[in-house]
Amino acid sequence: MKFPNLIYKINWRIILLHIVATIFIILCAQQFAKLNDIEIIKLVDKYGAENALKQLQKDTNYPSRISDFLLWNSISNLIGLLTAFILSFTIIIKKKMFWLNSLIIFILGLLFIRLGLFKNQIINTLFYSFGDLFPNFGLLYKYIINGTILLIFALLIFFNRWINNFALNYLSNKKDTETKLI
Numbered sequence: 001m002k003f004p005n006l007i008y009k010i011n012w013r014i015i016l017l018h019i020v021a022t023i024f025i026i027l028c029a030q031q032f033a034k035l036n037d038i039e040i041i042k043l044v045d046k047y048g049a050e051n052a053l054k055q056l057q058k059d060t061n062y063p064s065r066i067s068d069f070l071l072w073n074s075i076s077n078l079i080g081l082l083t084a085f086i087l088s089f090t091i092i093i094k095k096k097m098f099w100l101n102s103l104i105i106f107i108l109g110l111l112f113i114r115l116g117l118f119k120n121q122i123i124n125t126l127f128y129s130f131g132d133l134f135p136n137f138g139l140l141y142k143y144i145i146n147g148t149i150l151l152i153f154a155l156l157i158f159f160n161r162w163i164n165n166f167a168l169n170y171l172s173n174k175k176d177t178e179t180k181l182i
Helices: 003-009 011-047 050-058 063-094 100-115 122-126 140-157 161-181
Strands: none
Touching: 003 063, 011 050, 011 063, 011 100, 011 161, 050 063, 050 100, 063 100, 063 140, 140 161
16 A cells, blocks of 8 residues: 555544544543542542641551552553543444554554643643532542543544544545546
8 A cells, every 4th residue: 555545544534533532531531540549539638648648647558548549540541542542443443444543543642641731730620620510519529520521522522423424524525536536
């Protein structure tokens, strides 16, 4: 396969839509990973980081609790990225599009994670403010609400017929122009 033919098979619209959905799923995975041990978050929220560690030291198994919490929070980005990649790859193969589109989405997602895009305060304020609309529900529900809303947005982007037709119509229009040129 020649390189120019490879370029024509890449659908930039579907890549753009799926990378946005991938970002939502990664952010959702971060929120759900914090539910692993919500008591640690409550202690940090109540006492601050240093005093929360002093409170946790009273617990007999605090080293394992902290290591489990840090482990799940550190791999949540990768879990979200792999979930989004599997969804994207399944959709792209089902629609009989080129598999390299999913690989590009995966590489861009890895690049975003590596560059620390998800540790940005603007991203946190923008995407994690949904749970602040319900302050009386508690900290646990804040993370559940944030994660659920982000997951709904991601799944809407992945599975919405109108959004997918937007990307697929671009592909069919491109095929029509290629046949006219030949």
